[in-house]
Amino acid sequence: MTDSIRVHGGEPLRGEITVRGAKNFVSKAMVAALLGSTPSTLRNVPNIRDVKVVSELLRLHGAGVDYNVESGEIALDTTSLQYADALQIATHAGSSRIPILLCGPLLHRLGEAVIPDLGGCRIGDRPINFHLEILQKFGAQVEEGGDGLHLTAPNGLTGIAHTLSYPSVGATEQLLLTGVLAKGITTLENAAVEPEIKDLIDTLQKMGAIISVDTDRSITIEGVETLHGYDHTALADRIEVGSWASAALATRGDVMIHGAQQRTMGMFLNVFRKVGGEFDVRQDGIRFWHPGGDLNAIALQTDVHPGFMTDWQQPLVVALTQAKGLSIVHETVYENRFGFTEALVAMGAEVQLYRECLGDKKCRFGQRNFRHSAVISGPTPLHAADIEVPDLRGGFSHLIAALAAKGTSTVSGIGIIDRGYEAFRDKLTALGAAVE
Ligand code: EPU
Numbered sequence: 001m002t003d004s005i006r007v008h009g010g011e012p013l014r015g016e017i018t019v020r021g022a023k024n025f026v027s028k029a030m031v032a033a034l035l036g037s038t039p040s041t042l043r044n045v046p047n048i049r050d051v052k053v054v055s056e057l058l059r060l061h062g063a064g065v066d067y068n069v070e071s072g073e074i075a076l077d078t079t080s081l082q083y084a085d086a087l088q089i090a091t092h093a094g095s096s097r098i099p100i101l102l103c104g105p106l107l108h109r110l111g112e113a114v115i116p117d118l119g120g121c122r123i124g125d126r127p128i129n130f131h132l133e134i135l136q137k138f139g140a141q142v143e144e145g146g147d148g149l150h151l152t153a154p155n156g157l158t159g160i161a162h163t164l165s166y167p168s169v170g171a172t173e174q175l176l177l178t179g180v181l182a183k184g185i186t187t188l189e190n191a192a193v194e195p196e197i198k199d200l201i202d203t204l205q206k207m208g209a210i211i212s213v214d215t216d217r218s219i220t221i222e223g224v225e226t227l228h229g230y231d232h233t234a235l236a237d238r239i240e241v242g243s244w245a246s247a248a249l250a251t252r253g254d255v256m257i258h259g260a261q262q263r264t265m266g267m268f269l270n271v272f273r274k275v276g277g278e279f280d281v282r283q284d285g286i287r288f289w290h291p292g293g294d295l296n297a298i299a300l301q302t303d304v305h306p307g308f309m310t311d312w313q314q315p316l317v318v319a320l321t322q323a324k325g326l327s328i329v330h331e332t333v334y335e336n337r338f339g340f341t342e343a344l345v346a347m348g349a350e351v352q353l354y355r356e357c358l359g360d361k362k363c364r365f366g367q368r369n370f371r372h373s374a375v376i377s378g379p380t381p382l383h384a385a386d387i388e389v390p391d392l393r394g395g396f397s398h399l400i401a402a403l404a405a406k407g408t409s410t411v412s413g414i415g416i417i418d419r420g421y422e423a424f425r426d427k428l429t430a431l432g433a434a435v436e
Pocket of ligand 1: 023025129130168169170192309310311335392393
């Protein structure tokens with residue numbers, strides 16, 4: 001498979017596609033299976049590269065992983081596990097940050113774990129300090145080796161009282177995956193409460209865990225001695241839904257997304273409507289379309305749930321280049337998530353980046369050197385270009401820009417997009433895009 005795609009743009013996307021389970025839940029649910037002493041079944045699993053990466057990581061640790069692409073079912077047998085070294089993990093992890101989340105379950109099951117150098121999308125520094133602090137508080141001993149960080153738990157893991165300085169998704173998952181089998185009570189204040197985390201809590205509860213979530217972002221876990229396997233159907237990928245919906249808007253198209261769930265899309269639907277897009281929530285999905293006429297400029301801030309999620313920002317910004325007037329977007333989750341706009345500007349968009357917080361929320365990046373606010377002036381017709389994709393969501397946004405632009409664009413490095421968008425080439429064809 002080649003790593004670039006030629007897009008003959010300027011035509012609306014029209015048709016129907018299906019979106020399956022959320023990348024950012026499925027990978028964590030697969031890790032959760034390690035906590036169970038009996039096999040698990042996860043359903044609605046998309047055929048994306050991150051699922052392959054986690055499958056390989058689990059196999060390395062002795063788990064049986066059997067994925068049926070068509071039915072979307074993955075059978076995970078974690079009855080007996082074995083240790084894997086940093087080099088093996090690094091080779092299979094690729095750019096995934098999942099190894100850090102394997103630590104709690106592996107410390108419980110094997111008494112040791114290792115974290116090789118971590119990758120992930122190039123959006124800011126993406127540190128792991130929250131994770132290490134949590135693991136150490138639970139009782140993990142961390143030693144630096146030449147190949148990564150080695151963790152052991154000579155005295156087992158014991159429940160903690162912890163407060164996050166920022167409601168990090170990964171750190172909350174770390175605490176859940178470690179706390180469920182730790183001795184005694186674990187509490188977390190200022191937890192992330194994304195729908196993917198709620199689905200992880202539901203999964204852990206099916207396995208025998210005792211977890212309660214309060215309305216004030218606090219989580220309490222009563223540690224149990226053992227957990228068993230689960231049978232669970234993953235929630236839909238709300239980032240993928242938002243991405244295709246934004247593509248429909250930017251190309252003046254009409255896309256029915258089977259599998260899309262309103263309950264996970266609330267803030268996106270509000271914004272989509274304010275921009276001037278229309279949608280219809282149906283029994284089995286959501287139809288999104290451009291009603292004709294001008295789109296409206298808006299002011300928007302990304303935030304943790306229940307706010308407008310950062311991963312919707314990049315695809316929507318492409319649609320905002322087609323809205324009439326000045327749109328303002330303040331990114332408060334990642335310090336460096338506007339790099340992708342450089343290619344949009346090269347294609348004719350007018351986007352200016354600012355270090356200031358252009359929104360009513362003063363965020364962590366305000367007095368620092370990060371260009372984390374964008375002003376987009378539209379509508380600007382986009383013209384074709386040759387683009388190299390920077391990261392997963394930025395890459396999909398470039399694809400949207402190429403679809404909206406008149407002429408033939410070449411988008412290179414699209415392998416990154418396979419990390420999180422199932423069969424996106426087939427879906428483009430199903431929506432009538434002229435791509436090679
Ligand atoms: N942070 C720290 N220290 C840490 C961990 C995070 O400072 O130890 C900071 C990050 O640098 C960032 C903020 O906290 O500024 C939020 O990061 P978070 O931990 O919430 O993100 P994550 O768990 O690493 C997940 C998703 C991301 C998504 C974010 C926010 C997965 C595999 N990744 O990342 O998804 O953007 O939550 O919702 O679940 C994507 O799918 O393309 C993607 C990047």
